[in-house]
Structures are given as structure tokens and as C-alpha cells.
Amino acid sequence: MELLKRNAVPLLLVAAQWPVGWLLSQTVNSYYLQIIVYIGINAMLAVSLNLINGITGQFSLGHAGFMAVGAYVSAACSLFLVNGWPAALALPAILLAGGLAAALAGLVVGLPTLRLRGDYLAITTLGFGEIIRVVILNTAAVGGARGLGGMPPLSDFASVYACTIVCVLVIWRLVHSPLGKAFTAVREDEIAAAAMGIDTTRYKITAFVLGAFWAGVAGALFAHFIGYIHTNSFTFLKSVEVVVMVVLGGMGSISGAIIAAAVLTVLTEALRFLADYRMIIYSVLLIVMMLTRPGGLLGRHEITQWRFWSSRTAR
Amino acid sequence: MAHPISARRSTTVSVFALLCALLCVLPCVLLCVTGCKGKTDEIVIGEFGSLTGGTATFGTSTHAGVLQALDEINARGGLLGKKVKVVTEDDQSKPEEAVSAVLKLIKQNNVVAVIGEVASSRSLAAAPQCQRNKIPMLSPASTNPKVTEAGDYIFRACFIDPFQGSTMAKFAVNSLKLKRFAILTDTKNDYSVGLAQYFRETAKKLGAEIVAEESYSEGDIEFKAQLTSIKTKSPEAVFVPGYYTECALIARQAKELGLTVPLLGGDGWDSPKTTEIGGAAVDGTYFTNHYSEQENRPEVKKFIDTYKQRNAGKVPDAMAVLGYDSMMMMADAITRAGSTEGPKIRDALAATKNFAAVSGTITIDAQRNAQKSIVVLKIDAGRFTFVESVAP
Numbered sequence: 001m002e003l004l005k006r007n008a009v010p011l012l013l014v015a016a017q018w019p020v021g022w023l024l025s026q027t028v029n030s031y032y033l034q035i036i037v038y039i040g041i042n043a044m045l046a047v048s049l050n051l052i053n054g055i056t057g058q059f060s061l062g063h064a065g066f067m068a069v070g071a072y073v074s075a076a077c078s079l080f081l082v083n084g085w086p087a088a089l090a091l092p093a094i095l096l097a098g099g100l101a102a103a104l105a106g107l108v109v110g111l112p113t114l115r116l117r118g119d120y121l122a123i124t125t126l127g128f129g130e131i132i133r134v135v136i137l138n139t140a141a142v143g144g145a146r147g148l149g150g151m152p153p154l155s156d157f158a159s160v161y162a163c164t165i166v167c168v169l170v171i172w173r174l175v176h177s178p179l180g181k182a183f184t185a186v187r188e189d190e191i192a193a194a195a196m197g198i199d200t201t202r203y204k205i206t207a208f209v210l211g212a213f214w215a216g217v218a219g220a221l222f223a224h225f226i227g228y229i230h231t232n233s234f235t236f237l238k239s240v241e242v243v244v245m246v247v248l249g250g251m252g253s254i255s256g257a258i259i260a261a262a263v264l265t266v267l268t269e270a271l272r273f274l275a276d277y278r279m280i281i282y283s284v285l286l287i288v289m290m291l292t293r294p295g296g297l298l299g300r301h302e303i304t305q306w307r308f309w310s311s312r313t314a315r
Numbered sequence: 316m317a318h319p320i321s322a323r324r325s326t327t328v329s330v331f332a333l334l335c336a337l338l339c340v341l342p343c344v345l346l347c348v349t350g351c352k353g354k355t356d357e358i359v360i361g362e363f364g365s366l367t368g369g370t371a372t373f374g375t376s377t378h379a380g381v382l383q384a385l386d387e388i389n390a391r392g393g394l395l396g397k398k399v400k401v402v403t404e405d406d407q408s409k410p411e412e413a414v415s416a417v418l419k420l421i422k423q424n425n426v427v428a429v430i431g432e433v434a435s436s437r438s439l440a441a442a443p444q445c446q447r448n449k450i451p452m453l454s455p456a457s458t459n460p461k462v463t464e465a466g467d468y469i470f471r472a473c474f475i476d477p478f479q480g481s482t483m484a485k486f487a488v489n490s491l492k493l494k495r496f497a498i499l500t501d502t503k504n505d506y507s508v509g510l511a512q513y514f515r516e517t518a519k520k521l522g523a524e525i526v527a528e529e530s531y532s533e534g535d536i537e538f539k540a541q542l543t544s545i546k547t548k549s550p551e552a553v554f555v556p557g558y559y560t561e562c563a564l565i566a567r568q569a570k571e572l573g574l575t576v577p578l579l580g581g582d583g584w585d586s587p588k589t590t591e592i593g594g595a596a597v598d599g600t601y602f603t604n605h606y607s608e609q610e611n612r613p614e615v616k617k618f619i620d621t622y623k624q625r626n627a628g629k630v631p632d633a634m635a636v637l638g639y640d641s642m643m644m645m646a647d648a649i650t651r652a653g654s655t656e657g658p659k660i661r662d663a664l665a666a667t668k669n670f671a672a673v674s675g676t677i678t679i680d681a682q683r684n685a686q687k688s689i690v691v692l693k694i695d696a697g698r699f700t701f702v703e704s705v706a707p
Contacts, residue, residue: 029422029423030418030422031415031418031419031421031422031423032422034414034415034418035415038415137503138502138503144505144508145436145503145504145505145508146435146436146439146459146461146505147410147436147439147440149439149440149461149465222411226410226411226414226440227443228410228439228440228443229410230410230436230439230440232369232408232409232410232436233409233410233411269415269419272404272405272416272419276366276367276405278405279367279407
């Protein structure tokens with residue numbers, strides 16, 4: 001009961017997504033609605049990667065791999081396991097399946113690689129992301145090179161945003177808890193953190209597994225929103241896209257990651273009219289943003305720290 | 316998180332505020348601009364394809380074909396007394412971008428029908444959106460059987476993998492009188508796996524023997540291990556269903572190893588790059604294709620001449636032909652439907668019968684696949700020469 005009371009506001013917010021989603025589906029055309037849903041999925045990816053890259057300071061380039069695990073496991077689940085279940089039961093089942101599978105993959109990948117630092121970690125995670133993708137590509141049971149289709153459209157605006165809110169809330173609270181302080185300590189100086197009695201490997205793996213879990217959930221939502229998945233959606237470039245969101249938003253800033261996810265998602269759609277020049281303009285905009293705000297949009301601050309608007313600037 | 320208050324830099328703050336404002340306003344404005352509704356005195360048809368990304372030549376070739384068809388249609392006075400406009404969206408060779416692109420075409424540009432995609436994976440991703448919105452979708456070149464199973468609004472202008480694989484097997488057994496085959500498959504490529512499967516089944520049914528089966532992965536450059544193993548089984552021909560880069564390299568290395576039996580392939584061999592990379596080694600190869608530039612039909616000649624004029628002398632590849640044919644088929648359907656309503660165009664497309672396209676006479680069957688003849692080509696001294704045409 002105490003728990004419920006303490007979480008009343010977020011719970012209400014989560015519950016409110018269903019009426020809001022219904023309202024939007026009645027009024028907004030499905031192209032815009034789809035962009036809005038992509039924003040939610042990308043925000044989840046960015047916030048979860050931010051936990052690994054920004055807050056714990058471990059540079060991972062394998063986020064698309066975990067997203068792929070979540071997408072494929074949940075898709076296989078809904079096709080072969082919970083096929084025919086009512087949506088209210090099937091949705092949590094596939095989300096949990098996708099998230100847990102990705103978390104497990106995160107653990108398997110994290111245990112050996114998190115002993116490495118910096119560039120080495122980046123390269124090994126990149127490698128693992130690709131391995132995951134190639135394994136899926138060669139698994140005939142989940143479609144292989146043909147891709148996997150026919151999933152019921154279980155995720156919509158409401159489920160995506162409900163998950164996004166829970167994801168942001170979990171990570172926000174985590175970061176502002178003693179555990180979060182330990183994450184930050186690992187980022188700031190691993191040796192000093194270890195000297196203070198922090199089991200750095202354990203915290204790094206915790207952050208990694210948690211980040212992978214939410215990437216998996218995002219993947220599950222993505223798979224059931226589009227209804228068809230193919231390994232081409234989870235290439236190294238997707239990982240880079242998420243890293244860009246984190247860096248642009250400001251390493252370590254949760255609200256920054258959300259804003260960057262929204263901006264970049266809308267930008268790629270809005271620049272469509274430029275046809276072939278789209279990706280060039282997109283890149284130029286990124287360069288300009290990084291030149292003017294090298295620390296990212298919000299630096300290490302959060303949007304809630306209103307004072308920084310007037311008196312603080314990011315480092 | 317407490318941070319030391321750094322020096323006050325009002326300029327940075329204002330730049331940041333400006334940037335934020337710009338970032339919020341710019342996309343909205345752009346979305347509105349691009350979302351402008353088309354004029355009512357024109358018929359808008361959507362096209363989505365991979366203009367950039369891994370398979371960019373597919374998208375650009377198809378696009379060139381579609382534009383050529385569009386100009387011809389408009390020169391004839393358009394459709395139903397209205398000018399026709401094509402809105403093209405790039406999907407960067409990514410399935411999820413294909414979904415965005417096709418939704419944008421349907422919801423923002425209010426297209427009456429959609430043409431796309433070449434790659435089966437992207438067609439499969441986009442098809443449910445077209446089906447849901449009751450907008451007919453015509454894929455120029457997705458040969459995977461699953462594509463049109465997405466619903467009764469999804470059509471294709473090309474033959475499907477089973478037909479291609481079994482045609483090559485029939486040709487090899489009946490026309491070339493061969494009995495012992497080896498197969499070298501690209502396991503990463505669904506197209507290749509599919510072709511190999513139907514080739515194997517048909518060849519066995521016709522009493523031939525598959526003496527060796529080896530595999531490689533797209534992007535490989537070294538095939539000597541597989542080829543040596545194939546050589547020891549002494550087949551009379553090797554079926555290599557893959558894309559041109561690897562196939563040409565396989566041909567070269569086969570010749571270097573002294574494996575001189577003819578190679579057999581599918582439409583993935585159709586590219587000027589095949590002879591460029593393979594040189595003399597690809598001579599003697601037989602492959603199935605959508606059309607041959609040497610066919611003597613007037614449609615083919617006219618298409619090639621115009622295409623060369625428009626594209627600086629470039630010889631059209633099969634994708635360009637199929638792009639052109641798709642647009643023409645769609646125009647034909649809209650004319651017969653006498654309307655731009657989705658269900659009516661759908662019915663007209665489904666009723667397409669003996670449509671004289673550049674790539675052959677097209678009849679749409681009950682599964683919304685194009686029933687059309689396939690051509691067998693032989694590479695002879697660096698040229699693709701027409702051998703025979705096989706009716707479905």
C-alpha cells in the first residue's frame with residue numbers, strides 16, 4: 001500500500017497513456033502517430049544506453065544488438081508461444097520475454113568485456129552487436145535473411161509510452177539512489193571508486209544488464225509495432241544512432257537523451273523532402289550542434305534543474 | 316547533481332536557447348511544408364525505394380524506369396484526364412524506413428497507389444501498411460513468394476523464386492541435357508536459398524542428381540575451398556544463385572582451379588559488373604532473367620532507345636525495366652478502373668490480363684503474382700545473348 005501511494009503519480013501517468021493514446025488515434029493521422037511512437041522507442045533506447053555510456057561511463061556500441069535480441073525473442077514468443085492469448089496478457093509476456101532475453105545477452109556479453117576499458121570495450125561491444133545480428137541472420141527458425149513477420153500489432157502509442165515512462169522512472173530513481181552514486185563514481189574514476197570499496201565490475205555489469213533489458217523491451221515494442229523485423233534494422237548504424245542521441249543530449253543527462261531522441265527522430269522525417277541530401281544535411285546539423293554545444297544539449301544537467309537556464313552552462 | 320557554478324557565459328546560453336527554439340520550430344514547419352496536400356487536378360502515385368544505402372542501385376534503376384513511364388503517360392495526356400505525379404521516398408535500404416516512407420506517402424501525399432520495393436524484406440515491411448489503408452501496392456521486383464501473401468492489395472510485376480529456380484533446372488536437364496549438378500548457395504541471402512531449393516527439387520524430379528552442395532556468405536571473396544570440393548565430385552554444371560559480385564568472383568576462381576563446366580544462375584547475375592569482374596571466366600554461363608535487350612519485340616526496342624537517351628547511353632538493367640513496367644501496369648489499371656479509389660484500382664490490377672510489358676506479357680494470377688515468361692541468357696564473349704524464352 002505504501003508502495004502504491006509513493007508511486008501514485010507515475011502510476012496515474014502510465015494509466016493515462018491509454019486514454020491519451022485512444023484520443024490521439026482518433027485525431028492524429030497515423031503517419032504522425034507513427035513518428036510519435038518512434039520517438040518513444042528511441043527515447044527508451046537512448047535513456048537505457050545513457051545509463052551505460054553516460055552515467056556509468058562505459059562506452060558501448062552494441063545497443064542495436066540487444067534491441068535485436070529483444071525484438072526477435074519477443075516476436076518468436078508471440079508467434080509460437082503466446083499466440084492467441086488476449087492482448088492484455090500477451091503484451092506483458094512478450095515485453096518481459098524480450099527484456100529478459102536481452103538482459104541475459106547483456107550479462108553474457110558484459111561479464112568478459114567489462115574488464116576492458118575505453119576503446120577496447122567499444123570495439124568488443126561493437127563486435128558482439130554484430131555477432132548477435134549474424135547469428136540471427138543465420139537462424140532459419142526466425143526467418144534468417146527473409147526477416148520475421150506476422151506478429152500481431154500488440155504495441156501502440158499507449159504501451160510504448162507507458163513503457164517509456166516506467167523505463168525513465170526506473171533509471172531516474174536508480175541514478176539518484178546510492179547505487180547511482182556508485183555508477184557515477186565508476187565513471188569519474190574507476191581506481192578511486194575501487195579504493196572506496198566499490199565493486200566496480202559488479203556495478204558496471206549491473207548498469208550493462210539493466211541497459212540491455214530496456215533495449216530489449218524497446219526492441220519488443222518495435223517488433224510488434226511494425227509487425228515485421230529484419231536484421232538490417234539492427235546494424236551497427238542503429239547503435240551509432242543511439243550513441244549520437246546520448247552524446248547530443250549530453251552524456252549523463254536523462255532528459256537530454258529524451259530530448260535528443262525526439263529531435264533526431266523528428267529531424268530524419270522532417271528532412272525527407274531533401275531526398276538524396278537528407279543524410280548530408282542531417283550530418284551537418286549534428287556537426288553544428290556538437291560545435292555549438294560540445295557537452296551535448298544539456299551537458300550533465302537535467303531539464304528540471306531550471307536554474308542552469310540563467311546561471312549555469314554545461315561544461 | 317550538484318555542479319560547481321561555472322563562469323556566466325550568457326552568449327552560450329542564448330545560442331543554446333536559440334538552437335532549442337529552432338529545433339522545435341524547424342521540424343514542425345518542415346513537416347507542414349512537406350505535408351501539403353496535392354492538387355485535385357492530378358493523380359498522385361507514390362514510389363518508395365532504396366535510393367541510398369546498401370542496395371542503392373536497385374532503387375535508382377527502378378526510379379529511372381518509373382520516371383520514364385511517367386513522362387510517357389503524361390505525354391499521352393495523363394490518366395482519366397488528369398496529370399499524373401509521382402512522389403518518391405527513399406528508405407535508405409532499411410525495412411523500418413520503408414514503413415515510415417510508405418505511411419508518409421499514404422497519409423501526407425494522399426497517394427492513390429504505391430510502387431515499391433525491389434528487396435523482398437522492405438516490401439514485406441511496407442505491405443501491411445498498404446493493406447491496412449486499402450492502398451494498392453505493386454512491387455516491381457520482390458521475388459519472394461511471401462510478399463503478396465500480406466493481403467489482397469499487394470501485387471507484384473515479376474515472377475517468383477520457385478518459378479525461376481525450377482525453370483533453370485528444367486532448362487539444364489531438358490535443353491542442355493545435363494544430369495549431374497552441384498549447387499553453391501549464399502546462405503545469408505534468402506533469394507539464393509530459395510532458388511537453390513526449387514532448383515534442387517525440380518532437378519531431382521526430372522531424374523538428375525545433385526552431387527555436391529556447398530555454401531558461402533555474401534561479402535566473401537575466397538571460394539576455392541568450396542570449388543575444390545565441388546570439382547572432386549565432377550558435376551556437369553554448377554548452379555550459383557547469388558548476386559553478381561560474388562558470382563563473378565566464383566566464376567573466376569572456378570576457371571583458375573580448372574573447373575570448366577558451365578555455371579548456371581538467376582537474375583542476380585544481371586549486371587554490367589558481372590562481365591567487368593568476371594572477364595572471360597563468366598563466358599559460357601547460363602542465367603535466367605526478366606528480359607533480354609536482344610528480344611525483337613517492339614516494346615523492348617523502344618524502351619531501350621528511350622532509356623539510353625534519357626540516361627546518358629546507359630543500358631537499362633532488369634530493375635529499370637521492372638520499374639517502367641510497374642508504372643505502366645498501374646496506369647493501365649487506373650485507366651480500366653476509371654477511378655482512383657483504392658478498392659477499384661485493386662480490382663483492376665487483379666484483373667490485369669495479357670498486359671504487353673517490356674519484360675513480357677503479364678497476367679496477374681489469383682495469388683496476385685505476375686504470370687510471365689522468363690528468359691534464359693548465355694554469356695558469350697562478354698555479351699548477354701538470348702537463348703530461349705520459357706512460358707509459365
